[in-house]
Amino acid sequence: MYIDDIEGTDGRSLGLVVSRATVADIHERNLFSSIIDTSRGRDVAVSDEQSAAGSVPPATLACHGNPSRHDVARARRVPASTKPIMGKMFSDARLGKAVQFNDAAKAVDQIISTLDENPIALIEVTRLRSKDENSFLHSIGVSTLMIHFGRWLGHDPMAVRLLGVSGLVHDIGKMALPSSLLQKAGSLTGDELAQVRTHPSEGHALLARHGTMPNVVMEICLNHHERLDGTGYPRGIAQNEISKAVRIASICDVYDAMTTIRPYKRAWSPTEAFSSMFRSEGQFDRQLLWQFIQCLDHPGGP
Template sequence: MLVRIKTEEARIGMFLHAVDGGWLASPFWRSQFVLTRTSEIRKLIESGIDEIVIDVSKGVGVGVASAPPVTEARAAETPPSAGEADTVTRAAAPVVRAIRTPSRRRVPPDVARAQAVVERSKTVIAAMFSEVRLGKAVEMDTILPLVDQITESVTRDTGAMLNVTRLKTKNEYTYVHSVAVGALLVHFAQHMRMSDTEVRDLALAGLLHDIGKMAVPNELLDKAGRLAPDEFDLIRLHPENGHALLRACAPMPEVVLDVCLHHHERVDGRGYPFGLSGDQLSLAARMSAICDVYDAVTSQRPYKRAWSPSDALARMRSWRGHFDQELLGHFIESIGIHPVGDLVRLRSSRLALVIEGNDADPTAPRVRAFYDIPTRHTVPHQDMFATAATDPIYRSERGELWFGAEWPDVEAAVRAGTAPSTETRPVRASSLQVRG
């Protein structure tokens, strides 16, 4: 049952269903969740929201004593909070005692198809970059079949495609990033109910948006330390370089040229190469800016750790002036409040990886439980939709706080259906320099 109350009546344990002014007025990136911290209630009050709607069937009601804050109730089993800082120190990490599964799971057909599409795309895009470096034109006959394959794969199983594109090695990042941005744009455009032609054009735009990087040395793209000003200036030339290359390839859809040239612009005018702002930026340019940054910050790079999907969405929403906030809200709706690849804690005190969205209930995606928190052991995998009737999501977690530098390997093993075998270690996360 839904009940409207004054914001100051909010208590820990209440299930927040909605706020006055809609989700975009909310100070939180999640639209619906259980209030577990006094800081969350303080945020609601400080945001100026007069009333909220709670669901008493999913949490405590009015006049019921508050549940204890999560920081008190679960202190013994919770890793230290990382806050919103990019530098994290962990004093003591739990030890994972692996229980190996006897054999690798059979790869589901949609995942196998997505893997095949990504492998073909990597090969074609890598060859295209090599030929462009030699002064040859982009061969559209080799690129256009990828557009149809990526669109079909995303339409068939978005989770499978986004799962596969999250796995990037150092030497193939630029190529898989192009596929990932194309896939994200397809899903985003379909969510926005764009026409089939618009969807295909955006898929092509995603595949080609970074072609200007073919003029940037790989050692600079993969540099482990922060870029010097002159090095960053060189990288900032890639939108214009790419636009010039694509403009020479006739015919090229205008949206592809637009995305290539403007995917690093910001709505506040502080982007590059031209410092355009607001309505000067097309819908496609604003969409591509969101997809480009989302995939970049959720990817492991030599110079930064990967952010969890939910952490990335929360931070992107806090960057006022960077993105079109209304459009960012639609993007978050499209990939879910617990996106594919998110590490979550379940009510059963297990850790699980989100492996598929759930359009019917975005709060209950399909997850793969693999680790028991109280015993500090990995457990046989269990795939399920995290509904209230099975094992609902308690909150998102940060993989590097549980598994240290081995988290990318643990994530890959769980995603592949095998048991991780690793020890966690103290962690210090690196600071971020987004290069695009």
């Protein structure tokens, strides 16, 4: 197998792996996510037993699509080229300045252009992040998933673009929180958890203060942690009070968080993430969740 990239290693390539000692070293260091180049080595064979967890569909949850070396290289340029834009947006938010729709839209246009070539390449590249990149790449990862899912659902280009912008700014309220809190390894205290749960309201207030963001972007920023059974936050709304756009955002946000490394946990595989999400009765729109699985399983469309 040819390993082209490993999470958190700044594009490190192991090349062709032929030694059991190399495989053992990967396992010992808990390097959970990687990109393989199937044109230069073997693909991953996943058994039905390994992937058929709960009621989740079989093994193709590993996000097939076999991105080429060119696709992966292009996908890697997206985080680098959007980082200055995202850095300015986050910095402006920390200072209480306006977060401009046009800035976010520029970054989204770059993501859309890359997704045109190979959607799975960019989705997989955004999962390969180091802990200090998490906030920045989580925003790009959620935006990428929302764009891809919106396209798969047949939304028109403007609606897809708005989903992408929403993904970029959905967590902008976290810029009002101490970085030490966001990067804390281990469990949060009750007071710390309550503070973290202010970020949707903080973000919505920040975006509303300047009035440049469309309503759907504002709505997703405020409601992306709400749940269908009313157990979410910050308002505890439920069912018909939660729009389809917010339901899409909730699925993409949780999936990205589960499948990438965090300061306090390892990354989960797609199968583990989907199994957990399906077991969370009342949390997510189950029809949309099934469709989300399909969109990653068949990246070219339904």
